[in-house]
Amino acid sequence: MGQVEARSAPGAQHAADERPSEPALIEAAHVTAGYDNRREHTRLIALRDVSLQVRRGEFLAIVGPSGCGKTTFINLIAGFVKPLEGSVRVRGEEVTGPGADRAMVFQDYALLPWRTVERNIRFAMENRRGHVPKAEQAERAARALRLVGLTGFEKSYPHELSGGMRQRVGIARALVTEPEILLMDEPFGAVDAMTREAMQAELEKIIAETRQTVVFITHSIDEAILLADRIVVISKRPGTIREVIDVDLPRPRFDEQSDVQRSPRFGEIRSHLWSLLADEALGAKQEGATR
Amino acid sequence: MGQVEARSAPGAQHAADERPSEPALIEAAHVTAGYDNRREHTRLIALRDVSLQVRRGEFLAIVGPSGCGKTTFINLIAGFVKPLEGSVRVRGEEVTGPGADRAMVFQDYALLPWRTVERNIRFAMENRRGHVPKAEQAERAARALRLVGLTGFEKSYPHELSGGMRQRVGIARALVTEPEILLMDEPFGAVDAMTREAMQAELEKIIAETRQTVVFITHSIDEAILLADRIVVISKRPGTIREVIDVDLPRPRFDEQSDVQRSPRFGEIRSHLWSLLADEALGAKQEGATR
Amino acid sequence: ACGGGGGGGGAAAPNAANKSAPASAEDIDATIDTSKVKHTLVVGVDNPYYLFHEDILVAQEKGYFKEVGIDNVEIKTIEDPLPALIGGSLDMALYDSDTTIAAAKKSNTGVRFLSVYLGGEANILGVGKGINTAADLKGKTITGGQFNSRNDAILRELLVKNGVTPDTDVKIVSTGGQSNERLQSVIAGVVDGASLQLRHREVLEKAGGKFLFEETRRVPQNGWAANKLLTESPETVTAFLTATLKARQFITNQANKDAVLALMVQKGFDVPPEFADAYSAENAPDYHVADGGFDPADMDKFIQDQIGFKSVPEGTDWRAYTYLEPLWRAQKILGLPFRPALGNV
């Protein structure tokens, strides 16, 4: 399926080949993960033999077909899913459960419906781990809300918001604690193109300031290229790492002056990614046809 | 805010000006809609004075910033939200509630969690209105599942699917009844670029066959141009119709041979839309800054 | 009289005393050492009807308790006072003799039966409107309470005595609850007849019914019992019986009816005319036993009957669970003859 050619494509390198000198912040080694179905006594393998290292301060984007195991991968790092084989380590320690060092933007938002927007955001600051002094909470929450453009909706409940607004509350909640690792599962999927672009720019700025490490799932190829230091392409289920692509574009990419999107390198990476993903879809299609 | 200039922009025309000879299938006349907040004794106006006509067989796309009232508009047509002022008519009759002629893809999927994928799809066929004979149901469901690429997951429950897979179940459920009017609220928001493109092509094909009327909300400008006959741009809250753009590109646009995306007209419409939307965001930004 | 197994340590003292029952009047101590008497008592009765409260209230009112060194007696109305008596939250309890004796045997505690309160048992078939003779009963539905209970059995006897064959001439049903619920059933016509209490006569007659058959038997049906108090302060038991028997002498003197009823009304009891009318029957000296005593033969028969109904365990000798010295002392103090006679138990 053209995998061999892809290996030699420009900017492409395999996770397994890579041995950075600095110890990895997040390290997945030969991880296989799946879900048991007790009704039918089967196990669906979502990810198979995935090895990957994420350096401190790196922005890693994950792309791949729907249902290939991206959320599963992020959940492995978060500690919600236990690997069937292999191990996931953060700072060298095996992940046994969630920690306050890893905040998450959930694909389904996971807002607490009984809390107003503001109190949902404060939720991230008021708990045992990751506690922020009371005095600071209000100010931080207001800043996060301004950031996602929801000033004025502090007192609204999630069910009184539009889908995109809910998603932005989820983003604000994750950003507000300034965690070391930020796990973002399609965080901008429900917002419009303009808001999305503005928020991408914000995110780049924040990351540059805080040096947070980000694992970012997206369905937008452009978004992945614009934001990421590296892009992992996951193959169709059972998900394996198809390729890891270095995005060697200069930063900041969202500066007024910068015109990264029109640079030839952007176009190069973009079409390489497209072909990789089309391959996946095509492979699937052929498989379906021959069945 | 550049609204006057926009009126004279290429391909732009205002709904109010438009008087098609064929009677409109869906007609919104000076619709204002909002949500009451009883706690604070306020009413949030989501849409103000919106007038729009949708012809039979037309594919209408709606774009606009997050929270501008797109879902509210689709809910008005579906009959879930009652206008505060003005009226919404389908086939000349005032909408008083939902009907089986209007199927919907919900922004939050709204799958029944206690039903398997297959039984969720059958749900659309087994009820009083829109009933499909039992014998036909299985075959239709299988076809719809194949269409959205979920063959093999018939017996899975929604919570056992990835986000994108759930969304596709919602699409299959809406398509399976072949309703006269298809209301789609960001139907492809959670699927990857490739799957999205394939499904856009499917949708175009289906529409061409069935002559369904589609109202389609999207955050992707490209998607709107590729699919729609007309695109409605809604301004920031309170949503008003900023502009209605005719997409005069030839069909089919997803044919192997067709290369619509690289046509100059596509680029023209695209940049016009971008500027319209950027305007909205900019306006908002300035407003925020001066506060 | 040979006692059964008087197990518990607390039970030993009174039982032993009972065995070496005083043979002559001289052995009975006719004085109360008030310094040994508990000042406050908590006693339980099982019925809110005034009849079961009047001894104490009269004794209190007339100062009889003060005379024997008791300051205050608190009455608890409780359906089944035995758990409380055994558990120790009651000093004395007024309850069915047979049940008390059965509990004393089965629980192996120091519970002892002391003195009879009601020595008569009214066996009455009250019937609704339209039934005037035994013949009218044919095919009717009547109830004597729960099947296999004493009430049920004696009602059957009453029927037989009056020439009615239970289960063929009449249909007998089993019901729960107390006699006043049976009265309600008769009045409402749910059943045509039921065994009732003396005090229900007026209510029934007002509703058009009547007492069809009626007999009163001599049955030591209920009385006072004590448990821990017998070891803690036997003097108090004597004092209590003395004071209440003194009150009973007053109450059973029919001349005092109005005074007693007035007192009871003043104490918050509702005494409608139909209850007042039953006074002479219910407070007759041999019904509301004036001296607190009984005839051992009656007790023998009663307990034997109850063994038949299984409400008293097989082989129970009531004498082993009865302790009469306080009663005898009280009787002597009040100048009453000893009953049961000394030595008879």
Add this chain to the structure above:
Amino acid sequence: MTETIQSPARTDGQQIETIEVSKFARFKSVGITVVNLTIFFTIWELVARAEVINSLFFPRATDMFAALFNGFADGTIWPQLSHSLTNFLIGLAISAVIGIPVGLLMGASKVADLILSPYVWAMTSLPRVALIPLLILIMGFGNSMQLTIIVLSAVFPIMVNCMAGVKTVEPSLVRAGVVFGASRPQIYLKVILPYTLPFVISGVNQGIARGLVGMLIGELLGGGGNGLGFLLDRAGEQFDAPMLYATLILLAVMSVGLVQAMRWLEQRAAPWRDISRA
């Protein structure tokens, strides 16, 4: 965090309007209730007057109200009512404090469920009448015995409903709780409890209903000589049907009142559940 995207200002006169929330809805509720109860008591009165059922068992509504009025006027009712009410509220509070956490725990932990379930269900379906002798034996007549009966009656419905509720909790919300640093107790307090609030409230309401019955039985059989149970007992003994029904009405009023209070509390605590009803 320097530059920010701005949503349109929400205070913008264009998009926020002030509305008047009509008081009519409230009046309507009160109106319906008044009409409803009027019809009820009228039918009661008519049925009683028609003497379909013997008045010994079914007095006229007017006689019942008269008994109620007189009872309050001559001071026979109030001390008993206040005794019952005080006792009951204490008992209910104890039940909630025990029942809610234990129920949530049983819902969340399979082992706790497995171990406690048999006892909980056995106790829930045990008639309290059967417990009274044992309780009196152990505790005597003190108020503590009556309180115990109330707690034993109310605590299990609460427990059982809380247990059922936990299983409905959206797992992604628990995950969100964990991700944002909530400890185990915080998860219970801030995620599981709010989510299961309707179950909890429904459980407490059932606890109220059963607790009231328990209270009555405790007063009837526990020999305290006070409380509504005592009134009921005495009225029964004296064939005072109006008073008997008056006592039952008081009980019903207590029940409905407390349940309404719980609903009010629920609405306070959960204004987000403003679900439009069909």
Add this chain to the structure above:
Amino acid sequence: MTETIQSPARTDGQQIETIEVSKFARFKSVGITVVNLTIFFTIWELVARAEVINSLFFPRATDMFAALFNGFADGTIWPQLSHSLTNFLIGLAISAVIGIPVGLLMGASKVADLILSPYVWAMTSLPRVALIPLLILIMGFGNSMQLTIIVLSAVFPIMVNCMAGVKTVEPSLVRAGVVFGASRPQIYLKVILPYTLPFVISGVNQGIARGLVGMLIGELLGGGGNGLGFLLDRAGEQFDAPMLYATLILLAVMSVGLVQAMRWLEQRAAPWRDISRA
């Protein structure tokens, strides 16, 4: 619908593996329960032997089991148990058939709630003991009276829980139902009922518990002279503590058994609620 996107074939050996669902979990449950009950009865036996509580009120567990065994052996228990069980199941079925729809209706319609609530809550908190005379008056001593008591005991907890459940229904699911052509009854049956199933089941379980108590009271006071209530009454009269406790144990077994059956039913009906417990 011509060409289609294909998801990777799910039957692909690479992605689906067969697993063995260990029977161990089930054995573990049974094991825990056995140990649990053994400990319970052992403690019971030891406490009883220590005579902390008088054996008249607290017999030894072994005596209780002996009474149970003898009762079954000599045929005194079975007819009563079967009478009670039959009656109870009929009563419970009637309660469910009435309680579930009415409860759902009350949950969905504010007016129905407003009108019915006072009566429902009054009835829920009314001691059934107080109803018996009236019921006997109206219905006589037939079995129908005993059934009525069971229904009156069980129906309200069911109703009340169903009512509470409806308010939690996700409105978007109701919308989906309406959009896809469901009529009002279909919405109730296909959306509201499945969504509120945990509430319904919990309500039925509470109904089981209260219904059993009602059954007992009906048998105790309703005078049929049969059923577990009769056994209980007789054991009480005869100070037969082992038999009394044996009857209560039977009651507990009925309760726990029925509740387990409901759980099993729930799991059958709702395999999707496979929520992992903490």
